[in-house]
Amino acid sequence: MGIKKQIQTVLNEVRCSGGYCGGGKLDIVPPNIVINNIGPLNFPLDEQQAKKIINNCQLAPFGLRDKTLYDTRVRHTWQLEPHALQSDVSLWPSQTIVDLKVKIINNLGLLRTEDEIEIELYKVLLYERENGKFVYNVNDALWTVLQTLKRCKPAEDNTNITSAALDLITDGIQKSGIEITDNFRVPLIQCLVALAVLNQMNEQVIATVKNLIEQTLLVKAFFSAFSNSQHIMYERMAEVLFDAGNFFGWTVIADQIVFLFREEIQSEKNDQANQLNGKETAALQHALSQMIKLFSTIVIQVLQQIISNQQKQGESQQKSERNQWIQKFASGQLNGTTIATGAIVLSHPSSVILDADGYIFITDNANHRLIGSGPNGFRCIAACSGSYGSSSSQLYFPHVMRFDSYGNIFVTDSTNNRVQKILFLPNSCNGTTTVTTMVTVTSMNNTQSVSLTTTVPGISSTTAPYLNPISYNIPKFTAYTTWSSNGITLANTTLVGTYPYGVFVDNNNTVYVSESSLSRIQVWREGSSQPTRNISGTLNNPYTVFVTSNGDIYVDNGYANSRVDKSALNTTNSTVAMNVKGLCCGLFIDINNNLYCTMYGYHQVNTKPLNSNSSIWTIAAGTGCAGATSNTLHDPRGIFVDTDLNLYVADCTNNRVQKFLSQQVNGITLAGTGATGTISLSCPTGIALDADGYVFIADYSNNRIVGSGPNGFRCLLGCTSVAGSASNQLYYPSSLSFDSYGNMFVADRYNNRIQKFIVINATSVLATNQPNLCPSTTWYTNAITVANITTVGYEPFGLFISTSNTLYVADSQNSRVQRWLEGSVNPDKTISGGFSQPLSVFATASGDIYVDNGASNGRIDKWSVNANSSVPFMTILNYCVSIFIDIENTLYCSVPSNNQVVKKWLYDNMTTSTIVAGTGTAGSAANMLNLPYGLFVDVDINLYVADCSNNRVQLFPLGQSNGITVAGSGAPSTITLSCPNGITLDANGYLFIVDQNNQRVIGSGPYGFRCLFGCTSVVGSASTQLYYPRTISFDSYGNIFIADQYNSRIQKFVVASNSCSLSYSQPTFCSNATWSANAVTFASSSTIGTLPYGIFIDGINTVYVPNRVTNTILSWPQWSTSSTSKSYTNLSNPFSLFMSINGDTYIDNGYLYGRIDKYTFNTSNRVTVMNINGSCYGLFIDISNNLYCSLKNLHQVVKLLLNNGTTIPTIAAGNGSAGSLSNMLNSPQGIYVDSNLNLWSVRWSDNRW
Template structure:
């Protein structure tokens, strides 16, 4: 028997950092535990326990804000990892001895502690506590987000900080795709994820790459299993049998070839006797098969010794099972690596579906917009607009739950899409005409409508409305979730429904890795993501695969840019200059070689006049460079015509003959009743629009071509009188 145990340890060291003992079908544990550690040693409220293959024991202590470490044979801790830890919950240790631990801080994170380090290194930002942590055989780090109803993961082997949602929708529920307060997690060597779904009283199995779980124990399982009440921990042995910590029933359960049974804490009530537990949280095996349990409410760690004399399997059969397990693990790793390298996405050369006009250094638009569609056409609260390269115009009519479509040059909608979506917020159309519509608020999804379809199909599952949608040139779909302060993405070519968090932590904040109410989004051909960060009054640039962003406009930008107040839309032109919808300032601003400036809605006040906007939300260009704006508060779509897009000067340079002369008797173009006393400056552009600066009345009067009276007046400040 001792030889068999030594071989088990060697096998596990080569593959896993934790113990997966192989038990006999009739294995049992002494019902009376010994107390390994009590409150005097580690403080109150032990949460998580991890035992590596060298039988080094790690325990997170909430009260002591530390991780306590015991080497095999020691009865007192040999190390206390504290540093910048606060209220630690989840814990995992790798074969290299690196400790990954959840820690409270303003943004939520997992820290990594290396051997002999005095402080942890932030590895994953989560915005919420990780009630459990796991690292699989491909070096992917998992976090169980109890308060966010999700499990997220990130690779520790790549530079990217992007998080992938591998289980849960972000909304509490009991369907196969949902979780309700997930706690303990475990990933086997096939990369299948097991979740202790606390408030659903079940254990969920999410097979690799799948977002729909299978209930393998507890409420709703297809096969008879066992009744659970608040499971918090889940561990597997070498034969993939389950060991479940049942928090509210104060016991540990296990499965085997004959089904489920109670293993320890089976007295029927919680308590502090040696055969009782009180709200246990987690368990871990040592290499001998002894079971260690965090007995939370009793403020102790209990050790239940295995009754080894009941096991009678032969050494030969045991060795065969272990070798098979290790070979399978190695095969899975190789298979996964091969699959990943075949799925490497190379930059696409295909055309984009939207317009990116190339403007000169000083493009300008007629300040007076034309009403393209009013509330009789688009209803109240038109919010999203998209114009494709054929100048087909798509408008989201949020009030009527419709999508209105104008084909090129039509003056009224030629098609209306009515579906089961409710208060849609955004839209995107691809080059093949597929329409992606936000349907997140009521139905938790993004729908795709193909040409002439009568119903849309869900292509992405989300936890809130998508205030912005975008499909990049590699057919990755992005959704900005205003309410959850995140941007998520999902490949449209993947069979999996897994989404990746590409921006934001899920908490509202203003640091470089956080967002607060993200709205419009834009992804350029380098896969850099631009986000209109509404409540932070800024535009954030997340370079490809980075979760820390750069502020390129608005509050906190390193360079002098422009003041923003609630930006909701962001678009780029062919030269990557920015065009921003400044919602609360009721205007559109843009960048160029000389910095930022106001483009339309520049009167300084909101309103319904042709040169005014009231809470604009999105913009889109047609192929001619004309600007269409969803004028949300005025229930209309405004079209601002591009006036000049040449590289010629804006002023006139006539070519005169040598003997050119002018009539000496002038006609009065404007007198004091129009321009006031002491008109000072005058400018005439190449469209013969005339601008006059009135010194005494502090006005700029503007005459458009051939008008006999001013067609626009710009009010300035009165001059100071000494």
């Protein structure tokens, strides 16, 4: 048999039955082994170390007395798997034992079989005997298993260097006369594995090994007299050589050679004692000693020199080679493009993500840091000390990083067994923003960030969630909206003194006036003719005022005190918010909580982030020198910052309005001088925007107010431009502000008054919330009880939520209406008096409340805002179960006892109504109703009716008496209903239905109808159940409120996901964005187990982490400090997960089961969506619904289109072989697919491995 076939036989025969390979047992002290959470092991073990290991073992005991394989005295056995072990030998790469096996297989060029290839370099086992004592000695307590090449053999078409290695090494062995015996097999394999592990598989090392083996011929000649011991000697020498070449470290070579040779010499000396006299023996021993020293010196020096040379060569190559770790595969292409990282040298990157601008962020695993890029290139952004560790500023083999919507970084800090949260520092961007492509940010504790409703619109329809909710009004107007030319004087000189400058109206319609001559701010509540609050303190000649959504008041105090002051809500003291050089003629706070001040005397606008403790500002616009160029200003006055962070400046002396795009220093002229075709201005002073971004200007020296629209600019008020004090005149108007109805408040400065101009024909404001929901929007099915029988009485029927998220509930048992302001736990107001068992309630945008009072009194009552009693509004024949007011101020009432819907205009002095739907007789014809309940009227005045006993929802187009069935009985391919009750529509016109007798809530969308809550249709009082639910209402964030009648409670179902394209956050950062140097530990090993790998953060900032020890998925809703654990059947060692936009969970389950599983949102239903061969280290779903999986061990990324009827993926990148060519990958891990379907991948290994 040829030598190569002999070696092949050896490889084929190294197999195990059970968990061990007998030939792999080595009764020698192993290298320094580090156990995660324990540290280095010292052998033999003491009892304390043994118990520490046992306490950290995650595997259940196996082996029981006589059933124990190795020792019948053993009671329990503990096993630490290779993924929990690392080596502390400097020549080893820093990674776990289990991570080395793929590398060894690749470098040995072994053929992969269908079975998972196993190379268990180490397993640590501890045995506890019957007497409770532990076995600690190396031979019994620790089995160092080198279970290499199990079920493996060299590939026949292998082009790896291993083939040459086998040829050269075996040729050298053959020349030395060594026979391959049983004792030789394990050392041979150890040698091959060691070379692969140490990256030394190259021809130089192979040749050296060959030469060293051949040098044994010298020893063979010297010992020719000892012919009987030749083979033993050579086998021992070879064993030492190969053992020395493995991971036990090079420094033990000399000692082991000397020891073994001395042992052999002593044995041979005893056998030949009678043949040699004393002198000859001494000479022989001396010669042997010299030969041994020579041989050991050669081994040590040659191998150390090789390693040293290779390390030097590697250093010179690192920059060029290690800059080739990031690959970008254009959509549909199998050849990637290398993304260079400049001066940043990566080492085993493990994840990659992109921000909204396409800049790359990388987890630099083996450098224990995080890397980011921007317009200035790549840089370290976290854990930049250069050393690993467990302090708050360090990481230890981090694996995956993700952003939340605020730009904070979450990273799995693997070897530290924790998830770290690294806070983004908004101040580093000097007023820039961190936003996402998400439509909303929602949390379980009602700290919503911005409204979803389209009836309180932002300036940009693509605006992202705001860190600071809008506190001012931006009404939506038509192209022809007008205002009464005669103003109403809200306050005159008696109240506001002389020359009042600033006026501000918040979104509660509270009016704030800065009274410079009186050095104070006065406050008027909506509807009040007298001020309700006076703020003075240390103010001196304040010009402007701005109020945030939480009630904090910011006031110019720069005239004498050179600062902007802040008065917190309900306090009398002020603090310095910003130091300035003079008075602020304009104050504004943007959505990112940045404060702006117009310093007109310095010809600039300055800004500072309010989140900063510093009062230092930076320049937002202007150079500080007066000028008329695009980057200069001249006496700027009023300012406005839209939700896209564009700054608008009333540039007084230049007679123009300038718009500075976010982060730009050059302005664009929107109106006045330099903007041909707009309007002529003379010292514009005040400025405001409407919901569509149209500009309204206080044209100071022209004594008028002008505005823009789709048809251009036009004069709105004071259009004679003649100064005067009549109600239709202005005299140097300095500022303007809208209330929520579109009425305009103007500081009429030289008339010493505040004027209110009533809007005449603006589009009516919807009083209901119609959130802009995506097709895949999901809600948490575990509802929150916001009110129970204590506050809403027995079996509440009707509820209503206003656009300001005020909750109204008709408490029929107690004949009252309860009101909760947003955020209130208990009712803040009880409305009663004259009601009799009210079933429904509706509140207008102005705050007037309409209440059913029909059961005994036969009418609907109106309770005006701030009134103390109600007045009859409309007579009805019986109780009204649903009230709705449309955008034309028509009130609708559903009267089930009469099987009809009636209506009445709010401003009609008559109390009678007209029929709008139903004939008055029960029936199922198109013009008939049978117990109509819930109502909704859309913006086109189409009427929707929940036709209970007909089990359908009817749509009555404007002016039509025949209804169209849109859901339920008579509407095929919709959904089966049983007595539908409450109904509402979202902003896209999709229908949401309370399906009363089915105890559930239904929603519709572009994909049809689906059940949202109570989907078992079983009555109950659990948080996931309903019991004859009645009415439904959205708040502005998309959360759903249900009157759960028979459970006598009001339930709130919180929106879980509402991204229309992405299920994760993708922030935008400024070029100098920075993060905190000290991270916060978000989760530790007690929760997430050891060696955490994957992490995912969805668009509403829920954090998901797989626990690979307990095979569970943990989740933390935004702001939550405690996790929820979800168990899955047949899940093993999940590395990665991904949440889709509809809330479905995709989990890597390839370790044992070779698949990716999908768990449908809010269910335990599992389906296999992709079959894979090994663990998936990265999961991603692109915007086209393609699922990607990064197969590290197969050197490729695969993908498939979800829901296409197959689970077999296709190759997206990599040809299955490790390499650095453009069509190859080497142990890819993290992946990302951008909006252009380009695939980004990181290569864990470079082409030297």
